[in-house]
Amino acid sequence: MREEDMDDLEAFRDITGELPAALAMTSPHRVPPELRSRVLGLAQARAGRARRSTRSTLAGSAPRIAAAAALVLIVGLAVWNVRLQQGLADERTLLQQLRENAKESVIFEVVDSPGSQKISLRAVGPRRPGEDPPYGKVYTNPSQTQVVAMAGRLPAPDADQEYHLYLTDRSGTTVHAGPVGVDPLGFGFLIYETGARDPAYAAARLYLQPAGSTSPGGTLVVSSEPR
Amino acid sequence: MTADPSDESLVARVGVGDVAAFGALYDRYAQRIFAWSAHLVGAAEAEDVVQEIFLRLWERAGQFDARRGRFSWWFMAIARHHLMGQLRRRSAHQRLIAADEIERVLAGAIAPGRTPEDLAASQEGAGAVLAGLATLPAEQRRVLVLAYFAGLSQSAIARVTGAPLGTVKKRTRLGLQKLRERLAETLGSGWTRTG
Numbered sequence: 001m002r003e004e005d006m007d008d009l010e011a012f013r014d015i016t017g018e019l020p021a022a023l024a025m026t027s028p029h030r031v032p033p034e035l036r037s038r039v040l041g042l043a044q045a046r047a048g049r050a051r052r053s054t055r056s057t058l059a060g061s062a063p064r065i066a067a068a069a070a071l072v073l074i075v076g077l078a079v080w081n082v083r084l085q086q087g088l089a090d091e092r093t094l095l096q097q098l099r100e101n102a103k104e105s106v107i108f109e110v111v112d113s114p115g116s117q118k119i120s121l122r123a124v125g126p127r128r129p130g131e132d133p134p135y136g137k138v139y140t141n142p143s144q145t146q147v148v149a150m151a152g153r154l155p156a157p158d159a160d161q162e163y164h165l166y167l168t169d170r171s172g173t174t175v176h177a178g179p180v181g182v183d184p185l186g187f188g189f190l191i192y193e194t195g196a197r198d199p200a201y202a203a204a205r206l207y208l209q210p211a212g213s214t215s216p217g218g219t220l221v222v223s224s225e226p227r
Numbered sequence: 228m229t230a231d232p233s234d235e236s237l238v239a240r241v242g243v244g245d246v247a248a249f250g251a252l253y254d255r256y257a258q259r260i261f262a263w264s265a266h267l268v269g270a271a272e273a274e275d276v277v278q279e280i281f282l283r284l285w286e287r288a289g290q291f292d293a294r295r296g297r298f299s300w301w302f303m304a305i306a307r308h309h310l311m312g313q314l315r316r317r318s319a320h321q322r323l324i325a326a327d328e329i330e331r332v333l334a335g336a337i338a339p340g341r342t343p344e345d346l347a348a349s350q351e352g353a354g355a356v357l358a359g360l361a362t363l364p365a366e367q368r369r370v371l372v373l374a375y376f377a378g379l380s381q382s383a384i385a386r387v388t389g390a391p392l393g394t395v396k397k398r399t400r401l402g403l404q405k406l407r408e409r410l411a412e413t414l415g416s417g418w419t420r421t422g
Contacts, residue, residue: 016403019303020306022333035277
């Protein structure tokens with residue numbers, strides 16, 4: 001839309017500002033309840049990351065300082081051995097704290113960091129009665145080794161069934177990423193450790209299949225390759 | 228009994244990292260953004276759109292200036308800007324299909340046995356605007372839907388409707404003026420004041 005077209009809309013923003021609310025009053029589309037916790041969770045994660053950034057900056061430089069200190073200490077090992085041991089112990093403590101932080105925030109590091117890539121999963125099978133079809137996302141990040149998959153509005157599985165995610169890479173090799181637990185609202189997620197950075201997949205499929213299965217089969221519920 | 232906090236006080240709290248205030252604004256605005264997005268890009272993509280728009284709110288809340296207008300005007304402008312960016316990847320034909328559906332939904336807002344006055348009384352400004360939209364002449368409602376909800380330029384609207392550009396501009400302005408009059412009748416002229 002060009003600038004001159006915007007003039008009227010801007011001059012009437014007391015009206016245009018109400019247009020989405022007017023549409024919402026009569027639209028059949030209803031916002032999924034589970035979206036609220038997802039959005040608030042991401043906001044909280046960003047808040048937490050912002051708070052940690054100062055600490056991270058200090059922590060990031062600490063190993064370099066410690067390494068330099070270690071070099072000096074090694075040269076004078078006989079004299080400074082006790083101090084060196086103390087410095088290394090402090091460094092190990094710092095690194096452990098960093099690892100714990102990274103573990104807590106891995107979902108958000110994969111999902112919500114620059115460079116994140118996602119595959120959208122569309123419904124191809126059953127749906128929950130009276131609800132919109134199920135859907136899903138599979139996130140990867142070049143700087144991370146994990147895949148984070150999530151799906152919503154999944155039909156409740158029978159007692160002897162589970163949801164299982166399968167990922168297919170560009171060469172056509174399919175791996176079993178694991179079972180996806182589902183809450184009463186039909187939401188489930190899975191963190192799959194690939195063991196290598198920059199995991200990349202061309203397709204993803206979520207099956208409802210007998211518990212314990214590890215190969216594709218059963219009922220395909222959401223897929224990145226709609227039929 | 229205390230009154231609900233205003234949008235403007237909530238966004239001020241969001242600006243300093245108050246997640247509860249953010250949740251309160253989500254509860255007030257998620258439905259309107261989701262419905263709009265779902266009509267334009269489909270329900271599955273709409274969830275991502277809502278997420279992105281609210282994360283923008285989280286990051287930009289500190290930039291809101293109440294002296295320049297109501298929060299809803301500011302936030303809906305952010306939402307529209309983001310949505311129009313999403314639409315650039317879609318064809319004009321897809322936009323028109325979405326606009327047709329929105330127009331049908333708005334035109335059908337007044338169900339049998341329900342008067343525009345019932346609708347206007349049902350929810351402050353939105354109800355009055357919806358009642359006004361449902362009773363606008365169809366050609367005025369169409370240009371507003373194409374311009375605001377689907378983001379078509381007035382030149383593009385002239386092309387797809389076959390109306391001269393001057394007529395499109397006139398219909399846009401007339402439609403908006405009628406909606407403003409309807410709002411002023413329902414809520415009083417103070418509604419349109421800034422802040």
